[in-house]
Amino acid sequence: MKTTSVMIVGVGGQGSLLASRLLGTLLTDEGYDVKVSEVHGMSQRGGSVVTYVRYGDKVYSPIVTEGECDFIISFEKLEAARYASCLKKGGRIIVNTQQIDPMPVITGAAAYPENVLEEMKANGFNVDDFDALAPAMEAGSAKAVNIVLMGYFAACSGMEKEKWLAALEKTVKPQFLEMNKKAFELGYEGQTSRTA
Amino acid sequence: MKKLLIGNEAAAWGLYHGGLGLVSSYPGTPSTEITEFLALHNDIHSEWAPNEKVAMEAAFGASLAGMRSVCAMKHVGLNVAADPLFTLSYTGVTGGMVICVADDPAMHSSQNEQDSRHYAIAAKVPMLEPSDSAEAYAFARSAFDLSEKYDTPVILRMCTRIAHSQCSVELGERENVPLKEYVKQPSKYIMMPAYAKQRHPIVEERTAALTAYAEDCPYNRAEYAAHSDIGIITSGCxxxxxxxxxxxxxxxxxxxxxxxxxxxxxxxxxxxxxxxYVIEELDPIIENHIRSLGISVKGKELFSAIGEFSQKTIREAFLSEGLLLQAPQPQGPSPSVPGRPPMMCAGCPHRGMFYTLVKNKISVLGDIGCYTLGAVAPLNALDSTLCMGASVSGLHGFNAARGKEAEKKTVAVIGDSTFMHSGMTGLVNIAYNATNSTVIILDNSITGMTGHQQNPTTGYNIKGDPAAKVDLEALCRALGIQRVRVVDPYDLKACEEAVLEELAVEEPSVIISRRPCVLLKYVKPKTPLAADPEKCRGCRKCMKLGCPAISFRNGKACIDATLCVGCGVCEQLCAFGAIGGRKEA
Structure with missing residues (x-):
């Protein structure tokens, strides 16, 4: 099998690390050769973060470059735009419609490009946008946005939901499992209700 | 057992299974998790040392005592530990000793991108460099045998991509390595000239023996292609x-x-x-070696000495060599968007102190930690950041050079952990050589930037168990500073009073700006504040704080309740009483 590349992008603190570990665990259980590249340290402090997940028969590079990505899962609108050029032809970008202002916008040095997703769609990007914040709040915490989005991605991943849930149990702390399961289900339903 | 592991966890398992008995480290991205994962084992001794030099010397002591030992650090940490390293090469080891060093090409979280391989060459010690987690496990595990066989410390070189990338690793079992008998060996371990002169030839012989080993070492591996004229020598990622x-x-x-x-x-x-061709990140170490053998090779003319590589780097370089490698086709170009640099968190206790310094137009010599982010807009609070501890020692030199004019409007800022690491000696120099300097210790009760490690000022050890706690006030007094005062950085008025008074007095002083990091589990956030659009005049004063929870919408300040922790610093700034809302909530 050819290597499939997934990028999980967002803002430091949004939980992209946990999301990438969930996907990595699932893919390993499925028997794929898997590489996951994480970000630690300074950029975690509210900066732009990107993690890469690649799987297939044999994967070498842990990172994804321009035009190589099958799926981008973006936790924030601006970050979707930032990494869009990594998307390959035929790839798909799932975007949480949440807006988090970066410091240059906060200070007034730059403007937040409000219509960036519409622009991307107009320019031929395969954008799948979705509000993950409301379901996360419904599940119990704004911090569950990461798992809502993974639930949404799960529904279009071609891998069985039960296997995703088994991987989720292995990945999250027991005390947060119920909330995360709910968040996952809400994300999953969000996708399936759209395609239904 | 197969597990998906980041390189650092894999290295930790390799070291543990290789019979490690003691690990002593100072945290530093991207090396920190090696020690954190080792600390999960209760049958070995693990610790955070105050700095890398102390850590390496503790590992040396354990090796001398006959135990397999490890110290782990980031690349710049090896500069701090370079002193013991160079002479450890002479003494060699009793118990195997491994020094884990993680380089940071592209400087994801560092102040330079130095190449640690220079140290291995300069100190004449062997270095192993894995390409992924599976190799990190295997190399780390076998490094102890190499160390004991050749009587030398061994450096395990990681880099950010390998340290923080996961792949599947087959884990074995822990080797039971008993403590070796302790025998006093003065000519091996007392490095005074008479003995060191005897040891240096042994080091040169060892390098010759290790070079012979390198010819057949399973970690150096030729993979021949059936039909290709092209050969590439490469390593690591x-x-x-x-x-x-x-x-x-x-x-x-x-x-x-x-x-x-x-x-x-x-x-x-x-x-x-x-x-x-030779493809290596950072400096042309392998390339220079190849050239020294009289072999012509292409390396740095195609591949930069700056930053990280990727498959894209390699495709582009070989395109220029006339090798047409098909580039992947993107769906389109990324729209141009504003950057998103890292920043201090909402409610970060450093913010109030930085605001005070900026407001009073004070020059600030900075240091290494979360508070380095005080350098970014809108605070732009820092004048310099060099290395661990350089704020304090640098301030002394700055004030000595510029005299009274500088002493009245210049400070150093340094975190609690960084002060323990190498701020103390600089403070001694201020007292001893008498500049009228003002040092601010930003005490957030944790080592923050690397992800919350305990340190000697927190009162807890690496396991989270209660430990001896350094009394910072008493320490500063003992180091010769008579004026030591503590302020709460959430109290802007108290901050300003403290800073202006201490700058004004004719003697050196220390201000301890004390408030635990808001990300600590025991710090409970207060009710988020709200900005009243009726009262807000749009003066943007609160925007000067650079708080990620405050944005400006339709000419008014707006507080994001999901980010705000209710620290109240912006509330104190607002002249119109527009920020509040505690009672309603």
């Missing part, structure tokens, strides 16, 4: 990018031991191909 681009279509010599480098193996490989 560059090997992965090379394989990603070329697969099995070119011959590859993978170097897993970058010091000492093999000779015959490289000569044989070079003679089997028509065109030879």
């Amino acid at each position: 560059s090997y992965l990018y090379t394989k990603e681009v070329f697969g099995d279509t070119v011959s590859i010599l993978k170097i897993g031991m970058p010091n000492p480098l093999p000779v015959r193996l490289i000569q044989e490989f070079a003679s089997s191909v028509k065109k030879l």
Whole structure:
């Protein structure tokens, strides 16, 4: 099998690390050769973060470059735009419609490009946008946005939901499992209700 | 048992299974998790030392005592530990000793991108360099045997991509390595001239023996392609990018031991191909070695000494060599968007102190930690950041050079952990050599930037158990500073009073700006504040704080309740009473 590349992008603190570990665990259980590249340290402090997940028969590079990505899962609108050029032809970008202002916008040095997703769609990007914040709040915490989005991605991943849930149990702390399961289900339903 | 592990966890398992008995480290991205994972084992001694030099010397002591030992650090940490390293090369070891060093090409979280391989060459110690987690496990595990066999510390070189990338690793069992008998060996371990002179020839002989080992070392591996004139010598993550681009279509010599480098193996490989390339991140270490053998090779003329590589780097370089490698086609170009630099968190206790310093136009010599982010807009609070501890010692020199004029409007800022690491000696210098300097210790009760490690000022050890706690006030007094005061950085008025008074007095002083990091579990956030659009005049004063929870919408300040922790600093700034809302909530 050819290597499939997934990028999980967002803002430091949004939980992209946990999301990438969930996907990595699932893919390993499925028997794929898997590489996951994480970000630690300074950029975690509210900066732009990107993690890469690649799987297939044999994967070498842990990172994804321009035009190589099958799926981008973006936790924030601006970050979707930032990494869009990594998307390959035929790839798909799932975007949480949440807006988090970066410091240059906060200070007034730059403007937040409000219509960036519409622009991307107009320019031929395969954008799948979705509000993950409301379901996360419904599940119990704004911090569950990461798992809502993974639930949404799960529904279009071609891998069985039960296997995703088994991987989720292995990945999250027991005390947060119920909330995360709910968040996952809400994300999953969000996708399936759209395609239904 | 197969597990998906980041390189640092894999290295930790390798060290543990290799019979490690003691680990002493100072945290530093991207090396920190090696020690954190080792600390999960209760049958070994693990600790955070105050700095890398102390850590390496503790590991030396354990090795001297006959135990397999480890210290782990980031690349710049090895500068701090360079003193013991160079002489450890002479003494050698009793119990095997491994020094884990993680380089940070592209400076994801560092102040420079130095190449640690220079240290292995300069100190004449062997270095192993894995390409992924599976190798990190295997190399770490076998490093103790190499160390004991050749009587030398061994450096395990990681880099950010390998330290923080996961792949599947097959884990074995822990080797039970008993403590060796302690025998006093003055000529091996007392490095005074008479004995050191005897040891240096042993070091040179060892390098010759290790070079012979490098020829057959399983970690240096030639992978010959059936029909290719191209040969690539590479190591570390560059090997992965090379394989990603070329697969099995070119011959590859993978170097897993970058010091000492093999000779015959490289000569044989070079003679089997028509065109030879070397692909290595950072400095041309392998390339210079190849050239020293009289072999022509292309390296840094195609591959930069700056930053990280990727499969894209390699494709583009070989395109310029006339090798047409098809580039992947993106759906389109990324729209141009504003950057998103890292910043201090909402409610960060450093913010109030930085605001005070900026407001009073004070020059600030900075240091290494979360508070380095005080340098970014809108605060732009820092004038310099060099290395661990340089704020305090640098301030002394700055004030000595510029005299009274500087002393009245310049401070150093340094975190609690960084002060323990190498701020204390600088403070002694201020007291001893008498500049009227003002040092601010930003005490957030944790080592923050690296992800919350305990340190000697927190009262807890690496396991989270209660430990001896350094009394910072008493320490500063003991170091010769009579004026030591504590302020709460959430109290802007108290901050300003403290800063202006201490700058005004005619003697050196220390201000301890004390408030625990808001990300600590025991710090409970207060009710988020709200900005009243009726009262807000849009003066943007609160925007000067650079708080990620405050934005400006339709001419008014707006507080994001999901980010705000209710620290109240902005509330104190607002002249119109527009920020509040505690009672309603």
